[in-house]
Amino acid sequence: YEIDPELKGSILINAGLSLFGYFATVRLIPVASRYVLRRNLFGYDINKKGTPQGSVKVPESLGIVVGIVFLVLAILFQFSNFTADSNWLVEYNAALASICFMILLGFVDDVLDVPWRVKLILPSFAALPLLMAYAGHTTIIIPKPLVPYIGIEILNLGWIYKLYMGLLAVFCTNSINIHAGLNGLEVGQTVVIAAAILIHNIMQIGASKDPEYQQAHAFSIYLVQPLLATSLGLLSYNWYPSAVFVGDTFTYFAGMTMAVVGILGHFSETLLIFLLPQILNFLLSLPQLAGIVPCPRHRLPRFNPQTGLLTGTNDGTLVNFFLRLFGRKTEKSLCILLLVFQALGCCFCFLLRWLLAGWYK
Amino acid sequence: YEIDPELKGSILINAGLSLFGYFATVRLIPVASRYVLRRNLFGYDINKKGTPQGSVKVPESLGIVVGIVFLVLAILFQFSNFTADSNWLVEYNAALASICFMILLGFVDDVLDVPWRVKLILPSFAALPLLMAYAGHTTIIIPKPLVPYIGIEILNLGWIYKLYMGLLAVFCTNSINIHAGLNGLEVGQTVVIAAAILIHNIMQIGASKDPEYQQAHAFSIYLVQPLLATSLGLLSYNWYPSAVFVGDTFTYFAGMTMAVVGILGHFSETLLIFLLPQILNFLLSLPQLAGIVPCPRHRLPRFNPQTGLLTGTNDGTLVNFFLRLFGRKTEKSLCILLLVFQALGCCFCFLLRWLLAGWYK
Ligand SMILES: [Mg+2]
Ligand SMILES: [Mg+2]
Numbered sequence: 001y002e003i004d005p006e007l008k009g010s011i012l013i014n015a016g017l018s019l020f021g022y023f024a025t026v027r028l029i030p031v032a033s034r035y036v037l038r039r040n041l042f043g044y045d046i047n048k049k050g051t052p053q054g055s056v057k058v059p060e061s062l063g064i065v066v067g068i069v070f071l072v073l074a075i076l077f078q079f080s081n082f083t084a085d086s087n088w089l090v091e092y093n094a095a096l097a098s099i100c101f102m103i104l105l106g107f108v109d110d111v112l113d114v115p116w117r118v119k120l121i122l123p124s125f126a127a128l129p130l131l132m133a134y135a136g137h138t139t140i141i142i143p144k145p146l147v148p149y150i151g152i153e154i155l156n157l158g159w160i161y162k163l164y165m166g167l168l169a170v171f172c173t174n175s176i177n178i179h180a181g182l183n184g185l186e187v188g189q190t191v192v193i194a195a196a197i198l199i200h201n202i203m204q205i206g207a208s209k210d211p212e213y214q215q216a217h218a219f220s221i222y223l224v225q226p227l228l229a230t231s232l233g234l235l236s237y238n239w240y241p242s243a244v245f246v247g248d249t250f251t252y253f254a255g256m257t258m259a260v261v262g263i264l265g266h267f268s269e270t271l272l273i274f275l276l277p278q279i280l281n282f283l284l285s286l287p288q289l290a291g292i293v294p295c296p297r298h299r300l301p302r303f304n305p306q307t308g309l310l311t312g313t314n315d316g317t318l319v320n321f322f323l324r325l326f327g328r329k330t331e332k333s334l335c336i337l338l339l340v341f342q343a344l345g346c347c348f349c350f351l352l353r354w355l356l357a358g359w360y361k
Numbered sequence: 362y363e364i365d366p367e368l369k370g371s372i373l374i375n376a377g378l379s380l381f382g383y384f385a386t387v388r389l390i391p392v393a394s395r396y397v398l399r400r401n402l403f404g405y406d407i408n409k410k411g412t413p414q415g416s417v418k419v420p421e422s423l424g425i426v427v428g429i430v431f432l433v434l435a436i437l438f439q440f441s442n443f444t445a446d447s448n449w450l451v452e453y454n455a456a457l458a459s460i461c462f463m464i465l466l467g468f469v470d471d472v473l474d475v476p477w478r479v480k481l482i483l484p485s486f487a488a489l490p491l492l493m494a495y496a497g498h499t500t501i502i503i504p505k506p507l508v509p510y511i512g513i514e515i516l517n518l519g520w521i522y523k524l525y526m527g528l529l530a531v532f533c534t535n536s537i538n539i540h541a542g543l544n545g546l547e548v549g550q551t552v553v554i555a556a557a558i559l560i561h562n563i564m565q566i567g568a569s570k571d572p573e574y575q576q577a578h579a580f581s582i583y584l585v586q587p588l589l590a591t592s593l594g595l596l597s598y599n600w601y602p603s604a605v606f607v608g609d610t611f612t613y614f615a616g617m618t619m620a621v622v623g624i625l626g627h628f629s630e631t632l633l634i635f636l637l638p639q640i641l642n643f644l645l646s647l648p649q650l651a652g653i654v655p656c657p658r659h660r661l662p663r664f665n666p667q668t669g670l671l672t673g674t675n676d677g678t679l680v681n682f683f684l685r686l687f688g689r690k691t692e693k694s695l696c697i698l699l700l701v702f703q704a705l706g707c708c709f710c711f712l713l714r715w716l717l718a719g720w721y722k
Contacts (some may be wrong), residue, residue: 040401064469068483073488093454093490098684101432102574107465111472122429128436131455186515228559318650 003205007218013080014222018229019132021073025066025233032245033059041110043245046298047331050305055258058242061110063250065282066230067103070253071096073226081222081245088219094133095223095260099253101126106252120170123252127169130260131162137266139161146360159321165263168272172262175278181300181319182335183240187231189277189342190254194228196274196346197261204267212265220265223234227257231234275347277342303331310334364426364566368579370610373443375583379590384432385595386427390705394420396604401647404545404606407659408543409694414602420473423598427591428464431614432457434587442583444651450579456584457620462487467613472527481531484613488530491621492523498627499523513657526624529633533623534616538609539646542661542680543696548592550638550703551615555589557624559706565628574627581626589619593697601693606608631668634710641681642679648676 041060048054084176090108105122108114138161147153149255151203157164180186201217201224208214231254237244262271272279288295299315310329312323322337323329329337397403401480402421405417409415430480435457466483469475499517499522508514518525561584562578569575592615623632633640660676662684669691673684683699684690690698 032473035475038474039472041472068465068469072483072486077488078490089451089494090454092709093451093458093494097454097457097461097491100458100465104429104461104465105467107468108429109467109473111400111402112393113399114396122433125433129439129457133450133454289645310699 018225022229026179060249094129098130102256106249169259172259176255177251183242187235220261240332276345284316380587383590422608423605455490464618467610471608530620533620539613544603548596581622635707639694645677
């Protein structure tokens, strides 16, 4: 592997900033917790109802700390990586604008509880700066085995490709938001996926010699490292038993950041395979989301305060599906099981890429 | 006057969008008021203490509506003005990122009441994307009468110029925030300054034949028109007697947007003359802000519920200074007087520019 030393330097500076961001997050969350509690931004832990822990006021929407630390890191990083390459700056600033708008919307939602129609429309706007700035190709490479049938090797999709990217952004933000309800699950899945993205980026940079391809993956690293570091800081408080809740602020922020790196790093298909559990959860949720089956306010498992175990309900979520499949579990072990499943999905994706490399495209 | 028809078209599309934004703001504020009240985001009108109106819960930080409508307009406008000119896109996206970060910080401040040290540091970060993206000159033109003494006509200040712009952004956001305390004053001053900026931009576009100069002023128009329109929508609720309060969300947003247009439109000196009353207020406030003179939580005039008149206190603000100078006034007439003063300052600026044109540079 030979990597441009300048690129390596930028990645290392970014890693250093991210490390700093981890400690800043860990330091700031207890402070911010006092502030949100003072404003009555708290929740009760429904999966602990009936135990003493179930009546503790848990500070809510601490994702705002992660979001602001992330933005400050991302802004500071511009200094070290200042280039005259304005294409890079366009995409980077558009990424900042989209992510920032999403954090704002998430926090407004946490504070004001906006109706779900607004929740669906506004994230689409947040994705627009990104799509406008997207300077990459809008083509897909036809898989080699299909080339003889279709007759062309490259298909230019134009605005359909941009539409696909917009939908991807909306899907990412919402799918992480609805794969939730257990202590540590929202942040845990983000950490697993961000780690997988980071590994993927590093592998791709090492394997390629095309500087433009390397740049695209480096772009992704610059945003994923701070995401991973600040999320780990949050996870140390959000892990079972949660001392803080993350709020829509975090899920929107994490989802949008992933969409941004997938789109501007040009590996959105790989990202979608990383998101396999989220896709399964979305498909399971579809009947209730579409209103075919009645949908309660929360679609959580039933908690038994005597045994401390969760029982799956008939609500269509992956959490309930796993409980019905594997039997009753404690909240902590169920969360670990789901995160292991997420990690296995990522490994499967790496295997798939390795198997299909060369043959597929 | 002959203006490029394409430029004219873009400005008209932007004006249309802004008009739509005005109606959207007027429509959304009552809805949002219910949401913020539910979350106990309200304030009592201190200048009406002792009257029935003084005990009404007035919904707070409705600037969030203006901010979100503005961002949506600014994002949508990118579509109509899509150019391959990536310099334009860098600056536009950086502007979006800076303004959005500022709205986020303002709203977080309104909800959580962050300490003042944080308030001073974080806006500086919000201004950074803007400075990084600033592609314009960092030179100042030496006034003609001074050229013989200094010996050069153009002085390149480099990073000092960028520092100046950063301080300008911090000054704008904070100076509008502290020139406040009367119904309609925060929004009113924004409307007057935004109108002055718009007039200045139109005059400059008409007077110049240099397409780059025209583009810089058009850039400013694209952001100032939505600011003016959405602020007018908010003013219709915030005017005496205020049905809603605007919060730090609005003052931060308005200040940052003005700084952005002043910097990227390359007329920051003119902007500073438009901000004359804010500078006066800042100078009057300096002893208390610096801690030399004790500073109470609010530095408002004293209200007499019997007469309905305000009396100036010794706190160093322009509001109190005007009351001491012109005698007791009602809140409404004092606000009008201050806005007239602001408008006269803008007229003075236009006169000054006209007198000095040619002679000065
Ligand atoms: Mg919510
Ligand atoms: Mg405040």
